[in-house]
Amino acid sequence: MQKKENSWFSDEWFWKTYGPIMFDDQRLKNSVYEVERIMELCGIKKNDNVLDCCCGLGRHSLELAQKGCRVSGLDLSQGYLDLAKAEAEKRSLKVDFIHKDARTIDYENQFDAIINMFTSFGYFDDPDEDLELLRKLHRALKPGASLFMEMMGKEILARDFEERTWFEREGIKIMLEYSVDLNWTELCNRWLFYKDDVMTEYSFSHRIFSASEMAAMLWKAGFSTIEIFGSFEKDLYDHNAKNLILIAHKDAD
Template sequence: MVEHGPEAFFLELDGLYSTYRPLGADVTRREVDFLDRILRRSGNRGSLIDVCCGYGRHANEFARRGWQVHGVDISPGSIQQATEVAREESLSAAFSVQDCRTFEVREKADAALVLGTSFGICGDRDGDDACVAAMTRAVNEQGVICFEMFNPGFEALRLASPEGLYRERRTTNGVAHHFESLTPDRSAKEYNVEYRVGEKVFKLNMNMPLYSSDSMDDMLYRHGFKRVLLFGNLNGDQYDQYNSERLILVYQRC
């Protein structure tokens, strides 16, 4: 049995992430339909960086639509899976094993994205700020940064019970047990995950910071960005502080 924090968990899980959190191609296409539309509305038409790209489901879908894509993730197995798909389809997508807090790219991109509620996965606010700094370095002077995040207002209602919330999720090759609760100051989600695949058991224990749109605005402003768009999900629905499951934020250099 393996038990540790987020970095070690995802390294140990490695190529199994695509089975731990599988999502269908139709979901990915719908999400990228929306993201492609808002990025082009912001004047971006060429290149993007997918941070914490996992097995490349968004990155390769963007490449299918003509974007030049660079995906970064800490998991070698996930990067290998993403690279194989790009190679098989002759897509303009490259992938590299890098930490979201320190990654570097050879050429600056038009946009950088953190999708799938991955922002906050570092487990501490200094690490999240370092991730934003790396994204800032990676985009050009007209660059856009986009986040798909948990909505703290929705999470506060969903996890209102002091006992927290348990759920079991069947995957393609195992079962994942999730227990979530809020920290006493309600500034973070406490995650306890046990993922069983055959004889292997992976455990994750972490606190994931929650950010309001205002706190993200402050963080991004310190890095030279201002918010230009706000949505409640990747369908483009209007944001509601308590009813939207997600917080979609788009920033552009000041």
């Protein structure tokens, strides 16, 4: 028996049923270290206002709150936000989780830092909306503040590309299939979940970016200085890079 879904991005049933198992324990544990590095690299301090744009389960939002930051976590998935709120309550942490499409934000000079993690960029149907979102994030930052982005860069994807991989978690067999489209501008994803003789399939695509493509877009969005690294340890973005990390700074004027 097969159930096929295409509107995965806004499908709350998907996020509540399968979303949480896509994050293993190690990835959740890594969030503690990642937040420590983000705070150091961006100069984030206790009581700073931080926006976690596309926060998902809130794993970075919660750690920032644990460090004493005033955090807003924004995401389109109410299912993820419900899980994030439950975890915040369990840990007695205060985070303002907001159910909102990132394209509709209208902040101005409000945040000391904004983060966008885990390749949570490039999913809109219209490519022009990528640049428009970056412009809105620039506007939302206080003068002198920074945007921290972490993603799978196109260069890393090309180096480590696998057409398919599979694993089993919580009694569910999961196969992930990938292909590249439109001259290396989009990554096509096909996720297959097998449980109790039922297969659920989700297919979607998102744009992929090289370091230079992201830097050019950030410049165009108004950022004055862009730093590029290949890891949270500030390694060079070269053939050994683990992540594409961009820190875009807004002018202090």
